[in-house]
Amino acid sequence: xxxxxxxxxxxxxxxxxxxxxxxxxxxxxxxxxxxxxxxxxxxxxxxxxxxxxxxxxxxxxxxxxxxxxxxxxxxxxxxxxxxxxxxxxxxxxxxxxxxxxxxxxxxxxxxxxxxxxxxxxxxxxxxxxxxxxxxxxxxxxxxxxxxxxxxxxxxxxxxxxxxxxxxxxxxxxxxxxxxxxxxxxxxxxxxxxxxxxxxxxxxxxxxxxxxxxxxxxxxx
Numbered sequence: 001x002x003x004x005x006x007x008x009x010x011x012x013x014x015x016x017x018x019x020x021x022x023x024x025x026x027x028x029x030x031x032x033x034x035x036x037x038x039x040x041x042x043x044x045x046x047x048x049x050x051x052x053x054x055x056x057x058x059x060x061x062x063x064x065x066x067x068x069x070x071x072x073x074x075x076x077x078x079x080x081x082x083x084x085x086x087x088x089x090x091x092x093x094x095x096x097x098x099x100x101x102x103x104x105x106x107x108x109x110x111x112x113x114x115x116x117x118x119x120x121x122x123x124x125x126x127x128x129x130x131x132x133x134x135x136x137x138x139x140x141x142x143x144x145x146x147x148x149x150x151x152x153x154x155x156x157x158x159x160x161x162x163x164x165x166x167x168x169x170x171x172x173x174x175x176x177x178x179x180x181x182x183x184x185x186x187x188x189x190x191x192x193x194x195x196x197x198x199x200x201x202x203x204x205x206x207x208x209x210x211x212x213x214x215x216x217x218x219x220x
Contacts, residue, residue, distance in 0.1 A: 001177060001204040003035040003197055008042040008161045008171040011088040011106055012077060012113050012120065014060060018067045019170045019188040020107060026193055035197060039103070041093055041154045042161035042169055046083040053078050067188065076117020087145070088113065088120040091130045093154050094145035100134045108133035176200040178207050 007023060009016040027037050050056035053075050060073045079085075092106035112118040112129045120126045123142065131138040144150060161171060168186035174196050175181045180203050182196050 001034050001201065001208055003033075003177075003200050003204070004173075004175050005035060005037050005193075005197065006173040006175075007037070007039040008157070008164075008169060008173070009039055009106075010042055010044045010048075010085075010169050011092055011109050012085050013044065013169045014063050014073055014114060015168070015186065015188060016170045017073070017110050017114050018063060018069070020103075020110070022188055022190045022193070023103070025190050026197075029190075029194060030197060033201070035201075039106070040157035040160065041089045042171065043084060043086075043089055043154060043158045044169070048167075048169075049083070049085075050078065052080065071115075073114045074117035077113035077120055079119065079121045082121055085121050087123045087126040090145045090150055090154060091123075091126040091141065094141055094147070094150050095130050095134055095136060097150060097153075098136060098141065098144060100136070105130045105134050174200060176204045178204050180204075 005026070007019075009019075023037075030037075050059060056075045056078050057072075060075065063069075064072050088106075088109045092109055095105040108129050109120055109126060112125070113120045118125055118129065120129065123145070127138045127142050127145070130136065131141050161169075164171060164173065164183050164185075166183060166185040170186070170188065172184045172187075172193055173181070174184070174193070180200050182200070184192060184196065187193070
């Protein structure tokens with residue numbers, strides 16, 4: 001039995017930021033169980049970005065109360081007219097390719113942007129934040145982040161996101177080894193994801209029990 005949960009995110013998405021406590025809780029809840037957690041970058045293009053700082057702050061005033069946040073996110077990272085925020089996303093992916101496989105580099109980048117207002121679209125800003133968070137060589141990290149290989153990885157994961165026919169981030173793709181599959185888009189609550197994982201595990205366990213009693217299905 002094997003359950004896989006893939007989290008599609010954008011480094012400067014506020015809803016992904018609000019999903020992070022749930023993501024951490026979900027992993028703690030299933031620690032020691034056959035559940036594999038992974039994250040992938042799903043870049044936002046111009047259509048998914050705010051058109052002005054005023055609009056961005058309006059979104060923040062909406063989302064903050066919805067999640068009962070005691071603070072409002074910081075819009076200082078926003079660069080008017082910029083159509084894609086490559087630096088924080090590629091730097092997060094580059095750090096992972098250098099062995100930092102957990103969440104803390106991308107969380108540091110999100111914190112720098114949405115809590116401190118740092119302009120993470122600037123390569124040097126994102127590199128500094130990530131290198132300090134993970135004790136990485138900033139020269140090596142920058143070269144890796146700007147490499148064709150890392151760019152291809154992010155382009156591929158973004159294409160996977162679009163192939164799911166969803167428009168909201170975060171997106172969670174949940175699958176088990178018998179072919180059950182669920183896509184949860186836009187939700188940041190623990191309960192629906194935890195219940196879905198439980199259902200996937202129950203189905204997979206039932207298949208294992210049946211196979212132990214009756215073996216594989218006949219070929220004809």
